[in-house]
Amino acid sequence: MMVPATAVAGAIVFGMSNGAIAASFNVSGQTFKVGASKLVGKGFKQYGGIATEKDGTQHPVAVSEIATASLYNLCQSVDASLPGVPIVLTINAGGRGKPAEASGMLIEMDSLEGDAEFKKIDIGRDASDLNSHAKQGAFGQSADEVTITGLKQVARSTSAGTFKLTGLKMKINIGKDAKECF
Template sequence: MSVAQGSAATGRTRWKRFATVVVPASFIAGAIVFGQATGAIAASFNVSGSQFKVSADRLEGTGFVQYGGMATEKGGNPSNPADPKNHPVAVSGIAKAKLYNLCQSVKVPGLPVTMVIHAGKDANNPAEATDLLIDLTSLKGDATFDNIQIGIDASDLTKGGANAKGLQGGFAQQADGVVITNLKQVAWSTTAGTFKLSGLDLGISTGANAEECF
């Protein structure tokens, strides 16, 4: 994890182009996989073989946590770190989130077809989510955190919701709030207690230049 151009003040840290991979690869490949196999981490469902893209002009979150995890495709063995169906991820949890001008896109494997969802284009009616959990492989944007704690034990996380915890001894961070502008992320999965998509617009884009969020 690196800090590029930005500024810091008491209880407030700003990172330009925030990188989400905050957990050493050896920890992800070993302890996280073991934790899933023994029930220490709940894997809620098997992921598909496709990642998807999400962008938003602005994300405003109350209660933010981040720690290491593993996304597993159907047929994968979460107790085997070498299984190619296991994918190390950075888990981001947000207790309450608002997303302005949200876009989600996913390519259909083997076809020049993309499914695209837009929501929250009206600045007065953003998309909203509660108990949001995202299995990320990439996240870019300009981020500002309120009262951030970096290096907290993953099992002691309290700000991202009841299910947003990692293994004891794992590296994690949490903050009272987060704002990310020009958000661009690639993820394996998203879960939420509630997800309100104001002005939902779902479409299919085809061809060599099929639409994607970015």
């Protein structure tokens, strides 16, 4: 079931439903990993969707929206290896008790793991009631609040109205140091 922890995506819905923000963009075709010790979000919505590459290749995804999110000990990694040369780009933020903060997040993901707690959750809603770009009659769910501990997510895209990365550290890791977040 997609319920346990598909977080980090949200208030962008208002802008999308009013045509102010594009609902999607061409994805690269490459996934990336996002981990966090804890995500606390308000205004959670989730439904199915399609991520499309520039060449038209389509990938079924779980779409999660969160109006506002706090991410503790955030790690993002992308495998950028060349033949025979392991290379991983990592971004870290939100440590030392000062979380990374996001608003209006929309995430298209392949998978999500973690321990999730939802407050005031509605499961089985019509997805088009959650986002005008979602397919009418498709499965959707929403919750006032979500907390996910031990977040491990494999995503294809993330968009946000704002994304404040407190304590940002970005690094290219090569060879034996080329390790992803998880």
